[in-house]
Amino acid sequence: MDSIKVHNSLKPGGPVPFVPIEKGKLSWYACGPTVYDQSHLGHARNYVSTDIIRRILMHYFGFDVKFVMNFTDVDDKIIIKARRQRLLDLEKKKGYTDAQTAELAKAAFQAYAKSNLPLLVDSEGPELDVNNYIPRRDAAYGKLKMHISNMTQAVIAMNTNSIFGMADEILLPYLDSLYKETIDTSDQSMFTDLTKFMEGEFTDDMDNLNVLRPDIVTRVTEYVPQIAKFVERIVEKGYAYEAEGSVYFDITSFEKDGNPYARLRPDCRGDKALQEEGEGSLSKSLGGKKSPGDFALWKKSKAGEPYWPSKWGNGRPGWHIECSVMASDHLGSRMDLHSGGVDLAFPHHDNELAQSEAFYCEHGHEHNWVNYFLHMGHLSISGSKMSKSLKNFQTIKDALASNYTARSMRIVFLLGRWNDGVEISPDMRTQADNWESAVNNFFINTKSLLAEASDITAAQNGVKDISLDDKPTEGLAADLEQAKKDLEAGLINSFDTPQALRAILELIRKANIHIAEHKSDMDLASLEAIARWITKIVGILGLDANAKPPYDGLGWVSAAAAANLEPTVAVKPYQDVRAAVVKDVQSLDLPTSDAITSLLSQSPDTEFDALASSGVRDPEQLGMPYLRSVSRLRDELRRVAPTLSPDAKKPILALSDRVRDYDLTNIGVYLDDRPDNQPSLIKFIPAAELIKTRDEKAAKEAEKARAKEEARLAREKADQEKWEKAKSKAEDMYRSDERYSEWDADGMPTKMKDGSEVPKSQLKKLKKDWDRQKKANADWQAKFGGAA
Template sequence: MEGSYSTRLPLRRGIATRLAMDSITVHDSLRPGQPVPFTPIEKGKISWYACGPTVYDHSHLGHARNYVSTDIIRRILLHYFGFDVKFVMNFTDIDDKIILRARRQRLLENEKKKKYTDTELTELGMAAFRAYAKSNLPNLVEGDDGPLDLNNYITRRDTTYGQVLAGGTLTGDGKPGDDEAKLKMHVNNMNSAVVAIGDNQLFSGAEEILLPYFDSLYKETFDTSDQTIFTSLTQLMENEFTKDMDALNVLRPDVVTRVTEYVPQIARFVEKVVEKGFAYEAEGSVYFDIAAFEKAGNTYARLRPESRNDKALQEEGEGSLGKSLGGKRSPGDFALWKKSKPGEPYWPSKWGNGRPGWHIECSVMASDVLGSHMDIHSGGIDLAFPHHDNELAQSEAHFCEHGRHVDHVLSYPKIEESGSKMSKSLKNFQTIKDALASTYTARSMRVVFLHGRWNDGVEITPSMRTQADSWETTVNNFFTNVKSLLVEANDTTTSLNNGVEGISISENKPIEGLLAELEQAKKDVDTALSNSFDTPQVMRVIADIIRKANISIGAPGGNSDLPAVESIARWVTRIVGILGLDANAKPPYDGLGWASAAASADMDPTTAVQPYEAVYNSVLSDAKSLNLPSSKALTDLFSQSPKSEFDSLAKAGLRDPEQLGLPFLRATSKLRDELRRIVPSVAPELKASILSLSDRIRDFDLTNIGVYLDDRPDGQPSLIKFIPAAELISAREEKAARETEKAKAKEEARIAREKAEAEKWEKAKISPQDMFKNDDRYAEWDSEGMPTKLKDGSDVPKAQLKKLKKEWDRQKKAHGEYLTKFGGT
């Protein structure tokens, strides 16, 4: 089934890039080690099949890593090297996970409709609770205190699995992995069930233990003739996946295939493998015959030979519903066609009602669209065995062309979290949707991935995020500053129409300075991308050339090589566009900086420029109402005509809102700069009004439309910078919050000072003669009020008298100050 085709526009490339098109090397899972030369079957064209998701749950960061990495390489091949790429991706919309999820959810919905008494609900909950423990945490089932119940569960849990729950491993050695993650998942499900059963809220907290329990009771009575039970789930999750990919700026596939749309072709494909002697039927299922395949001179498990006898991986590949299927000649043989049991969807075949095996789907769909040979096959590295190895074997068996089904297998790395892979089934993941709503933007996530090699594993650490954020900030600031300098130089309108390479270079003149640095950066990026798409090196090259451009920008006296800086900015724009870092940009990425989301060839210029024009008109009106002193400068500014300049730009075909708005922004900035210039010479009341208007223009009028005026000293004009309004507003609110907090602290300090001052004078108000009279430790005093006798009639000790005399002297001084300040005798 055809999907949405990605945009493919002609790309102007330098000679180095054209040469690299014929000298690309790629890491190949079939030939591990150093990258190997990449030679497409048909010159200039690439056929690519990507294993898509099994659509039964929301996509997580592991999927983001896989498909964003795929997208990066695809974009490089398309828009940097200029290949014609045919990209095919499948959706697995029927397999054991989908069957279980859809069936169990329907059974749960049916149970919720039944009428249960509180007692019946508790009994149902406890039956499911014990069944779940027996299946997943058997060590908890029996104990000295009798059968497992809500009262002894916590004690048994902590005694049996406390070490793992505290971050340890089941064996006591090494780091936690998938086994520990799975155990924690089961414990969490049991924990939730304990609370739900205790609160008599069974159906709103114990679903995870109820689902397998109801399935065990009713699965064989489940009517699967209506396959919408399954497709309603997969269609929903496929749509959610597509939304996630769109949000991540991942190009849609050229062709999308779905397993349920290929069942007849899959059955015929299996028949042919059987006819060739590489598969056999047993008890209604069909299995691939590994022994026969190898006896014919073929090699099995070419990707992961060390895993071919891994029983756990073999069972995972067959699926949880395939455990009860019988008739295999060898434990390693894998199902091409599965006999459908009661409660499972089915399709007709010569072997009876059944459904496709997991691995066969990709072989059939890939070859149907791309033929028996393809250039690239990609998928998760954790699928190398058995999924990709089985694909290779059954495809070679079908086409009888050993080693020619897949020319390159680019297997993508997994993301790790706490030592275990992200997994829907383990529930140890953050969804893409949640990640984009909380900790990432699509660009920042892609920047993180670009800083790692696509074929390396990755665990996202705080330092990795810091590095990525710093890189993005560097590029953001560079684009902003270059565009501001070009606006100031009044060259932006013409230079924006230049080619992607920026200024022209004479062949007779040696390249030097920044232009020489740019040419070297181009060569370095070309080398990196030709070397198995080495994006971390590309990111370093970009950061380095920007650093050198920034040095030029900051040169003393503003003596920067602005044309060369502009060329660097345009080249960086092109590369980040190719890498997919700008969702609003389109090939061939000829602009400067991140493209405006509002930019469109179909946009009405008058509508696009309205926010900028409105600000200018408001500022002009308010400035005229200030009763400013007359001057030629103000007269000229009041009579300037940004509208006519805008009309010329619109007539010339310019459609970028920021560029269309520049006439109004320049006029606004110049008027504000003049107002600030005359401030020292006007009366105080007018001065306050001018400063208030000036601050409002900068902090509110322009901030709210994504424009920042960078005020500069020594009478230099303000720089106009385009920065997303959300960022400017956030910064303004943070500043206001800091000022509010500062004012609050200042007020609290004032109140504390006044209180201390009042307490000081209240204490000083007491005469030294009276200060010890109310102290019940003493019985007699002398004429100056100093104690002479203690309460028990004894004399006050000399040491104590010495201390009391110091207090008396201090009070005498303070009391004297009080009398002087407030009067009295």
């Protein structure tokens, strides 16, 4: 294997050689979430991509990885959200009258507009209220902004007197502006209740996405004394200073000693907006900085904010310092890897680097705190950054409940390089779905072919994996070796997962061609070796939530297999189906058949006992003897049925269909019926997929039957109307028409109502209609008899 190379944000350009501090071991710190709200697809992009790299390093390259991740559980966003929720709870207890509640809502409504949508209140005319809001909104902003949505929701709430609950988005900031300094923050439960809940929600999301849990989890609130000591050391070394109760990092002093600042994003060091975002919205009023770029290591706590004691007075940690302290506590003065989303590169990670290297460096000597910085690329939805205001914002929970599975989401991320932006578009989703289907179908078909060939021993114990020592020169063995080379070339090139997925897809394509062209001389050993290798790789990439290292099975691991049930428990669904089928076959009125008699007398129990005794725990393998028994019985019934009378054939075919479409479908087994008396192929497909397909087919057939019945009824109605009309004689069809005043002996009009002659052009059309009715009436008399 060639040396691994990796994109390192500390060294712009192409991938650089990856050299761990200690051979075979890796130390890794990942910036975790600020736990104040539900996680969204942007979080999924970051943490799933991180998980993919971690799994590759551990399970493909064999590194012993020590993985540390933090939860930011004290932060401006957390403070604001928790404080506002506490204020709202207090407000609800005040016992307002309806009039007082309406007045509160009106004040909050106007304050929110003034702060976020100033054009609504700057316009001339009456004061903004629920009555003039809509026309002002549409004239000034349209309907796209998130703030517009909040205001519109508030109008609905105010008109229905449902302020608390429906208008929280405008009420919360207003209450905060009035009462934030009155909150007793010595009781920090308002903050910890929020962060503990959201940490649990995040962890659940990551579990559902099959993201490995960190080896070590750290929380800021558990490290505040250590953070204060860490800051003290930086001050003592002359790289930080106290001002008005806060402590700031002194970038000028740091650089004077020969230390570089903004190593990751030097182009951003003067970006005021990013600097302010890094400091937090609650820190705008903090003063005393020597330079605008200096950043807070310790913030003086204002009224309404949590606080901890320090030598500078009550305060709280700055955002960046937390990671320096927590990472250093577990990984020491140097680490191999540090990761996070690309949006953290500046100022967060650049500030982390500066303060950590200031802490550890000796004057005149640089200190490299991190060897490799990995930044995960942005996520966009159909070309646009994910945003609530654009209505393309989606939480992980909502995504998994609606249009994604954990596997399909991971495949989407695998199709893009981890350090590039990923755009989720319909084409990308289709590409991911097609890749997953190709792998699914290959696993299903390979397992069914092995079972059909009675290669049960090979399916349990595995065909010897083909290695380079075997020197394959042609056929599937050579294709497998080429795929291994192509995949590894991608993984050592900065974990190029798109190339890895292409290598797998190309190998499957070649294997499928072999299956199609070699029906009688199939290379089952190589097919199984390919399937087992692909199983290992998809396991390493985290695509099988039920699989565990070393991923040496064949195909996706079912939930039943992952449960590792006792063989007698695992096999029961298959035994029950066979018992029911045997009973129903015995109840059929069948002609004497030695084949059916023999099949009914054979017991799969002996084969099952042998499998269980040999240590097999895979329910599919354990159930195969019973499934083969059912399949062979059904195949024999289908062979016999055409020779019987229609009355005798009907119950046999009904039982055959029921076994395939219900008995086996409900336990995740599909029988693929083949022509020319070939035995059915037994395929394991998740029951939910089979049931969905069955129900969709039934719905289509029901819709087809409904449409057919509607068409029949429409024909009947038209036919009835036709014969009802045909009952009338042609001689009578115009006599009641008030447009005419005289008729001839055949009932044809001769004079108009005003006494004028009927125009010749009109007579021509009237005569055609008369002739048609004459013929129709004759047909009616011939069909039904008698005169009208």
